[in-house]
Amino acid sequence: MWTADEIAQLCYEHYGIRLPKKGKPEPNHEWTLLAAVVKIQSPADKACDTPDKPVQVTKEVVSMGTGTKCIGQSKMRKNGDILNDSHAEVIARRSFQRYLLHQLQLAATLKEDSIFVPGTQKGVWKLRRDLIFVFFSSHTPCGDASIIPMLEFEDQPCCPVFRNWANNSSVEASSNLEAPGNERKCEDPDSPVTKKMRLEPGTAAREVTNGAAHPQSFGKQKSGPISPGINSCDLTVEGLATVTRIAPGSARVIDVYRTGAKCVPGEAGDSGKPGAAFHQVGLLRVKPGRGDRTRSMSCSDKMARWNVLGCQGALLMHFLEEPIYLSAVVIGKCPYSQEAMQRALIGRCQNVSALPKGFGVQELKILQSDLLFEQSRSAVQAKRADSPGRLVPCGAAISWSAVPEQPLDVTANGFPQGTTKKTIGSLQARSQISKVELFRSFQKLLSRIARDKWPHSLRVQKLDTYQEYKEAASSYQEAWSTLRKQVFGSWIRNPPDYHQFK
Numbered sequence: 001m002w003t004a005d006e007i008a009q010l011c012y013e014h015y016g017i018r019l020p021k022k023g024k025p026e027p028n029h030e031w032t033l034l035a036a037v038v039k040i041q042s043p044a045d046k047a048c049d050t051p052d053k054p055v056q057v058t059k060e061v062v063s064m065g066t067g068t069k070c071i072g073q074s075k076m077r078k079n080g081d082i083l084n085d086s087h088a089e090v091i092a093r094r095s096f097q098r099y100l101l102h103q104l105q106l107a108a109t110l111k112e113d114s115i116f117v118p119g120t121q122k123g124v125w126k127l128r129r130d131l132i133f134v135f136f137s138s139h140t141p142c143g144d145a146s147i148i149p150m151l152e153f154e155d156q157p158c159c160p161v162f163r164n165w166a167n168n169s170s171v172e173a174s175s176n177l178e179a180p181g182n183e184r185k186c187e188d189p190d191s192p193v194t195k196k197m198r199l200e201p202g203t204a205a206r207e208v209t210n211g212a213a214h215p216q217s218f219g220k221q222k223s224g225p226i227s228p229g230i231n232s233c234d235l236t237v238e239g240l241a242t243v244t245r246i247a248p249g250s251a252r253v254i255d256v257y258r259t260g261a262k263c264v265p266g267e268a269g270d271s272g273k274p275g276a277a278f279h280q281v282g283l284l285r286v287k288p289g290r291g292d293r294t295r296s297m298s299c300s301d302k303m304a305r306w307n308v309l310g311c312q313g314a315l316l317m318h319f320l321e322e323p324i325y326l327s328a329v330v331i332g333k334c335p336y337s338q339e340a341m342q343r344a345l346i347g348r349c350q351n352v353s354a355l356p357k358g359f360g361v362q363e364l365k366i367l368q369s370d371l372l373f374e375q376s377r378s379a380v381q382a383k384r385a386d387s388p389g390r391l392v393p394c395g396a397a398i399s400w401s402a403v404p405e406q407p408l409d410v411t412a413n414g415f416p417q418g419t420t421k422k423t424i425g426s427l428q429a430r431s432q433i434s435k436v437e438l439f440r441s442f443q444k445l446l447s448r449i450a451r452d453k454w455p456h457s458l459r460v461q462k463l464d465t466y467q468e469y470k471e472a473a474s475s476y477q478e479a480w481s482t483l484r485k486q487v488f489g490s491w492i493r494n495p496p497d498y499h500q501f502k
Contacts, residue, residue, distance in 0.1 A: 001057050002040060002134075007330045008369035011036045011136045014061040016374075018400065023066070023410035023417065024375065025394040028384040031377040032394040034138040034332075035092035036064040037099075037311075039115070042130045060402070062099045062133075065091025067397030071414045072292025076494070079501045080435035080466060081425070082414035085287065085296040086397035089137055089303065093311055094433035095409075096133075098401040100312055101441045104319050108449050119321035123455035126321040133311075133324070135303075138332035138373035143261040143285040143298025145344035148337040149253040149276065257335050261285035261298040266490035281340075282348055284490050295492050300344040303329070307362050308349050308483050309476065315442050315469055317476040318455050322358045328365035333372040341366045352486050359479040399433050406432055436501055439466045467499035 015034055025032050041058040067086040076084055083091075107114035107125050116125035140146045255275050263269045267283045285298040310323025317323065329345065349361050372379050381391060396417055399409040409432040410417045419429045430437050446454065463469050471477060484491055 001042070001055050002059060004330045004367035004369040005371055006059070007038055007134055007136050007367075008138075008332055008371040008373075010038060010059055011061060011064070011138075012371065012373060014064060015066075018061075019064065019066075019398055020408070023394075023396040023398040025380070028380065028387045029389055030392055030394040031380045032066045032375055033068055033088040034064070034066050034136075034373050034375070035088035036061050036136045037092055037096045037326075038062070038134045038136060040132050040134060040327075042132075044130065062402040063092050063095035064400040065089070065093075065095055065398065066394070067091050068393040069395065069397065069413075070287045070289060070294040070296045072289040073295045074292050075414070076295065076498065078498050079425075080439065080499070081430045081437075083397070083411055083431055083434055084294070084414065086411065086414065087142065087287070087296075087299050088397075089135075089141055089299040090296075091397050091399050091433070092135070092137075093302075093306070094438070095399045095401040096311055097313055097316065097438060098399075098403055098433055098441065100316055100324065101438070101445060102401075102403045104316070105445050105448065108319075108445065108453075121321070121456065123319065123449070123453050123458075124321045125319055127324060132327040134328045134330060135326045136330045136332070137299075138376055139334045140331055140336055140341065141299035141303055141344070142287060143259055143300030143344065144281060144283065144348075145300040145303075145341050146257060146259040146261075146335075147279045147281050148257040148335050148340050150255040150257055151253055259285065259298070260288045261300075262288055264297075264490045264492055282343060284488060286492060295494060297492060301488070301491070304345050304349055305483065305488070307345055307364055308352060308355070308359065309479055310359075314471075314473040314476045314480075315439065317473040318457050318469075319445075323476075325362050326364065327362075328367060331366075331368045332376070333368070333370055334376070334378070336368050338366065338368075349483065349487050352483060355482055356475045356478045358475065399431070401432075409433060435466065435499075439469070439501070442469070465500050465502055467496055470499065 011034065014036065039060045039062045041060075043055060043057070065088045067088050067090075069086045071082065071084055071086075076082065083094075103115045104125060106112050107116040107118075115128055115131055117128055118124075119126045140148070253276050256279055258278065262285060263280070264284045264286050267285075268280055269283075270279050271277055284301050287294045287296045287298055306326065310317070310325050312320060312324045329341070331341070345366065346361065346364055352361055377391065377393075384391065396410055396412045399411070401407050411431050412419075414431070415424065415429050416431055423429045446458070451459070457472055457474065461472065463472055
């Protein structure tokens with residue numbers, strides 16, 4: 001019906017055609033990351049998909065995001081008007097929420113066709129059965145999904161493993177791969193200290209479903225997964241090093257691609273040992289800041305949460321009979337491990353139980369494309385040759401939503417690009433996807449619906465603040481509480497006073 005390359009190509013074309021120059025990287029000097037949500041509509045007759053006659057589907061990009069930055073906790077604001085996390089995946093998801101709000105407005109006012117149809121209860125809607133959503137990212141998500149085994153024939157990001165590493169003073173165990181101002185440098189294939197592995201063109205897309213293990217993409221490696229019978233979520237630091245020491249085809253795993261995301265307080269923590277044991281896998285991580293620590297969880301963690309709670313968030317759950325889940329994730333050409341992706345997005349939560357009705361751990365399809373994003377670090381590095389100056393991440397983030405009013409939003413440091421200190425706090429200094437603006441759109445939706453047609457959760461009590469509306473989404477809050485208790489107990493949560501705005 002569709003392929004990973006088709007999804008990647010659609011997103012790259014959308015980026016090139018629909019997004020203006022403003023907010024994009026400066027040629028030969030900057031790079032960025034891209035993420036998007038693609039709506040896929042199956043034909044009404046539901047014909048069978050066969051190799052000789054594949055079913056034709058309609059594909060449409062409904063949200064897109066670029067970005068690599070986060071703000072430090074000292075820059076966070078209690079009125080919800082700043083973007084704390086501007087990584088591409090997060091921008092794309094918040095842009096998707098904007099799209100969902102618009103589609104709910106269409107459904108509720110009965111003006112045009114919507115992706116939603118009436119649910120079984122008053123004021124509640126559900127997604128049309130002929131639609132699914134696919135998430136695309138040009139690079140593996142930061143955090144756990146980017147801790148990827150590295151084979152001995154690949155260029156290494158650090159000193160080789162010595163058997164007597166603890167007694168060898170020449171071996172550095174510090175995470176010296178991370179440089180200020182480059183939050184995702186450690187995961188990127190072309191970091192000055194991390195030479196990339198080259199994926200061969202024409203390699204078939206890799207796929208995983210819950211409970212299945214499939215080959216990893218290590219350049220020319222053609223063998224199967226490393227120790228498929230072992231759940232890497234349960235491995236200790238030493239266990240990972242032992243299990244991955246010998247890879248199929250006699251290629252030893254002697255290191256891992258590093259993630260710049262740091263373990264959250266309360267987690268076991270990384271060993272810092274050289275080589276394959278440097279990281280502990282399966283842990284919650286927080287995105288690094290530029291000196292000022294952030295409170296933003298890694299994209300791997302956030303995407304694992306979306307795979308249980310849905311992408312709609314608490315506010316929109318008031319209007320929905322079921323969460324809005326992603327059916328698949330497609331990753332662009334980059335260093336990649338199918339096992340790491342499955343572990344990070346699905347495996348850590350696969351045993352969560354007793355979730356409220358409608359919620360569950362999804363059997364997410366995970367694929368990789370062989371198409372490289374032209375403004376990724378590796379692509380720009382290859383083109384720039386001997387260009388003067390240092391290659392740096394683009395400071396801006398772009399949000400695009402398939403909505404009729406102001407679909408585009410370009411931000412820097414969490415505010416619309418061009419915002420000055422004098423204008424901070426004004427309406428003009430708010431991103432369209434900031435908490436306060438999404439809340440305002442939610443309230444606008446409510447105002448267009450007669451009160452007697454509101455969902456039950458909004459009619460039974462008077463609600464005022466953003467926090468109160470979120471807490472009133474009882475099924476979502478129950479699911480989130482269950483997930484935290486069983487798996488994500490160390491998840492960093494912002495204090496309630498950051499959600500008291502109206």
